[in-house]
Amino acid sequence: MLETKLLSFTQQHLTEAGTIIRQGGLVAFPTETVYGLGANALDANAVSDVFRAKGRPSDNPLIVHVYCKEQIYEIANSVSDDALKVIDHLMPGSVTIVLPKKADVVPDCVTAGLATVAVRMPLSQEARQFLQYCKVPVAAPSANTSTRPSPTTWQAVNEDMSGKIDAILCGKACDVGIESTVLDLTSDTPRILRPGIVTASQIEAIIGKSVVVITNPKEKVNSPGVRYKHYAPKCDMVLNLDGDIAKLCNYYDQCVEKGQKPVLLVQDVAKYGNRQCYPLGETDEQVAHNLFAALRHCEKRYDIIIASYTGKGEVADSVINRITKSAGQKII
Ligand code: TXA
Numbered sequence: 001m002l003e004t005k006l007l008s009f010t011q012q013h014l015t016e017a018g019t020i021i022r023q024g025g026l027v028a029f030p031t032e033t034v035y036g037l038g039a040n041a042l043d044a045n046a047v048s049d050v051f052r053a054k055g056r057p058s059d060n061p062l063i064v065h066v067y068c069k070e071q072i073y074e075i076a077n078s079v080s081d082d083a084l085k086v087i088d089h090l091m092p093g094s095v096t097i098v099l100p101k102k103a104d105v106v107p108d109c110v111t112a113g114l115a116t117v118a119v120r121m122p123l124s125q126e127a128r129q130f131l132q133y134c135k136v137p138v139a140a141p142s143a144n145t146s147t148r149p150s151p152t153t154w155q156a157v158n159e160d161m162s163g164k165i166d167a168i169l170c171g172k173a174c175d176v177g178i179e180s181t182v183l184d185l186t187s188d189t190p191r192i193l194r195p196g197i198v199t200a201s202q203i204e205a206i207i208g209k210s211v212v213v214i215t216n217p218k219e220k221v222n223s224p225g226v227r228y229k230h231y232a233p234k235c236d237m238v239l240n241l242d243g244d245i246a247k248l249c250n251y252y253d254q255c256v257e258k259g260q261k262p263v264l265l266v267q268d269v270a271k272y273g274n275r276q277c278y279p280l281g282e283t284d285e286q287v288a289h290n291l292f293a294a295l296r297h298c299e300k301r302y303d304i305i306i307a308s309y310t311g312k313g314e315v316a317d318s319v320i321n322r323i324t325k326s327a328g329q330k331i332i
């Protein structure tokens with residue numbers, strides 16, 4: 001067991017966080033999407049410790065986080081015209097781009113043996129400060145135990161990682177709440193491997209060509225992470241996507257009859273009488289912001305989460321991508 005230090009954003013603590021990273025340790029840190037679990041991306045031993053702390057399969061590659069655009073050229077072998085446009089217009093931000101990697105610089109364990117590397121430059125001031133103090137590119141998956149909901153607060157990181165990592169930089173709750181859009185730019189056709197708050201239409205408007213969104217996880221994909229059990233709360237969970245209130249109430253009542261303690265995780269809590277409800281948020285952005293924190297809240301208090309979400313559109317699709325996996329595809 002390690003003693004996990006809780007650090008704040010003072011100069012002294014940021015210096016300490018940077019030193020831990022350069023000495024091969026692990027530091028969790030906030031970004032505007034979710035909290036990341038950082039290690040020096042150029043240190044294979046430190047990166048192996050990230051996989052161990054999370055219980056993450058070694059064939060699922062990590063995103064390398066950079067502070068400035070120059071750092072991208074240190075780890076990527078080539079930057080296409082499409083990539084240049086995305087870098088100019090959307091970075092820093094909530095998008096990750098997959099580029100051909102510099103094989104002699106980025107260790108194989110970071111990229112799970114792929115010839116490509118995923119690169120992200122986060123936007124949040126806190127993430128940028130941390131990366132600046134690290135002075136090296138930082139490999140970081142979401143800072144949750146593998147298969148659990150991603151952490152959007154330092155307390156959620158602490159639940160999963162206390163005793164397993166050197167430090168947590170305790171910053172604000174994450175604004176976006178779901179992970180970055182992963183955009184593969186290694187071929188002529190840009191492809192979204194994981195949807196997020198940065199949408200296909202935004203990217204199309206910037207690079208001037210159509211972007212393929214990979215939606216079916218059974219299709220052959222180049223992003224190994226989309227294959228695994230993901231985002232699951234510790235309690236049972238089912239999901240409804242058509243907003244049929246009578247069906248949801250009926251499902252809830254049957255759970256109560258069976259002696260279970262259910263909760264309705266819904267957008268409009270006023271519609272369910274005196275049944276236990278937890279607000280999911282009204283707009284799609286609010287739902288994205290709340291989702292993972294809501295799952296972690298409810299799993300501690302209830303036996304089963306009965307979720308309902310009826311959002312439509314590109315941001316909604318990225319929420320549906322997460323919430324469907326959280327429910328283990330159990331649709332009612
Ligand atoms: O918002 C985010 O992206 C957060 C913060 C911390 O930056 N990070 C994050 O990392 O969500 P993680 O490891 O939980 O998810 C990374 C995703 C996985 O689906 C992984 O398979 C994919 O990115 N990925 C990483 N490197 C890749 C590569 N070279 N080619 C294709 N997909 C890659």
Ligand code: MG
Nearest residue numbers: 141142150179
């Ligand atoms: Mg993750």
